[in-house]
Amino acid sequence: MPATRLSSMRILAALALGIWAILLSCFPAMGKFPEKRITVIVPFAAGGGSDVFARIFQEAIRKNELCPQPLVVKNVAGAGGTIGSRAAREAEPDGHVILCLHDGIYTAQHYGNADWGPADFEPIAATGRSGVVVAVSQDSPYDSLDDLMKEAVRRPYQLVFGTNLGAPNHYSALFLQEGKPGAKFRFTQTGGGAKRFAQLKGGHVDLTGFSIAEYEQFKAAGIKALATLSQKREPSFPALPTAKEQGVDAVHGLMQFWWAPKGT
Structure with missing residues (x-):
């Protein structure tokens, strides 16, 4: 495993210890807690x-024996993250169900995909910002973001951008499009990172965006990164230029948040 990835995982593990201490401190008057497994949606x-x-x-909490009850990750996918966030919002506010959701909790409400947002939850913590990688398939004719964006100007609405409409990935795509005057993509709904990867590999979309963690996971399976949307090059991928370095004025990232049902 690359040293940069090991370092990132150690940092996240340290954050896990901190987030758990914060979570437990949120329930000082609840007596014995937790009384049963904690579900992270x-x-x-x-x-x-x-x-x-x-x-x-989850793994850091388990390995360090921080909780007498298991922490269980439950994937409740669909509708740009709103099915899962609704399930968390409607859960019993006793601390045994929490939500891990990035900026999508803001964008879904802004885009009209949900009539609830951050104010309908109890915020627990924010645990780090992740960069965004613009990627194409390994056999794509585009070897740089500059080449791809010039094509998006020359042939507007012909390049298909796989995204999760209303989610942060969609906003990353819009920032990228606006960063090059005259560029126009055709956006199509593909869902979360795993689905976007499948669509890209299957040749159904020309490009898409991944978080740094997603790109790290998928890159060996035959995708090609063209740029990050970070202000500066990502430490994990120092050879990968930013969009700004390639003449595209686009910067965007993801912040991960942890939430509990209102009244917890």
Whole structure:
């Protein structure tokens, strides 16, 4: 395993210890807690970036014996994360169900996919921002973001961008499009990271965006990164240029949050 990835995993494991201490401190008047397993709802399919992120925390908590009850990751995918976030919102506010959801909790409400948002939950913590990688299939004719964006200007609406409409991935795509005057993509609904990867590999879309964790997971299976949307190059992939370095004025990232039902 690359040293950079090991370092990232150690950092996330350390964050897991911190998040658990914060979570336990949220329930000082509840007596004995937890009384049963704690379910972490991840509102995306297994294998995507959010799922991997939550399971790193799960493993760190298990290995360090931080909880007398098991922490269980439950994938409740669909509708851009809103099915899972609704399930968390409607759960009993006793601390035994929590939600791991990034900026999608904001964008779903803004886009009109949900009539609830951050104000309908109890915030627990924010645990780090992740960069976004713009990727194409390994056999794509585009070897740089500059080449691809020029094609998007020359042939507007012809390049198909696989995204999760209303989710942060969609907003990343919009930032990318706006970063090159005249560029136009045709956006199509593909779902979470694992589904976007399948669509890209299957030749159904020309490009898509992944979180750093998703790209790390999928890259060996035959995809090609063209850029990150970070301000500076990602430490995990120092050879990968940013969009800004390639003349595209686009910067975007994902912040991971932990939430509990209102009234917890």
